[in-house]
Amino acid sequence: MNRTSLPESLGIEKFEIVRDEDAIRIAHNWLAAFCPSRTSFKGIFRFKTYMWDIMDCDLQNEEATQEYNKHEAPKYIIMEDCFGQDEKIVYVVSQKPTSNEHLQDFHIFPKNLAWSMAFTHEDGWIGPKFSKHNSYEKLNKKNNKAVEAMRRNYV
Structure with a gap:
């Protein structure tokens, strides 16, 4: 089956694919941080059940979008909401998606x-949803410093 990858469907041409054990580790770290009531993706099925429906959430809808637009990081992970259903993969990108015009279910995080x-x-109804890590201040400060260092190196 030759289907379009998630980043490509979001208009992102350059991406790295992380597979199998490395992808599982990333997905489980995300799960522990943003869905601590769950220990796995078991039982999450495309078009039937959703991780975003049970994840911890700080902001929704327009407030979530406004907050998301303020954040930068050197690299981002894109993960399907139903991680592992088809393949155990996540994507690493430098370009942060700016919209969800095809109304797909996915997560983006540094x-x-x-x-x-x-x-x-x-x-526009239930989503999008924005969540902060318990150590958000410290972690986001590191992201901001890394982005500033990248900018200084490009000048």
Whole structure:
């Protein structure tokens, strides 16, 4: 089956695919940070059940989008909401998705998990949802410093 990857469907051409055990580790770290009531993705099925529906959430809808737009990181992870259903993969990108015009269910977060944005097929009603890590201040400060260092190196 030759289907379009999640980043490509979001208009992102350059991405790295992380597979199998490395992807599982990333997904479980995300799960521990943003869905601590769950220990696995078992029972999450595309178009039937959703991780974004049970994840901890700080902001929703327009407030979530505004907060998301303020955040930057050197790299981002894109993960399908139903992680592992088809393949155990996540994507690493430098370009942060800016919209969800196809109303897909996915999560975007920096590599250090400072925050997470859940885009949903119900964006504008229930989503998107923005969540902060318990150590958000410290982690986000590291992201900001890394982004500033990258900018200084490009000047």
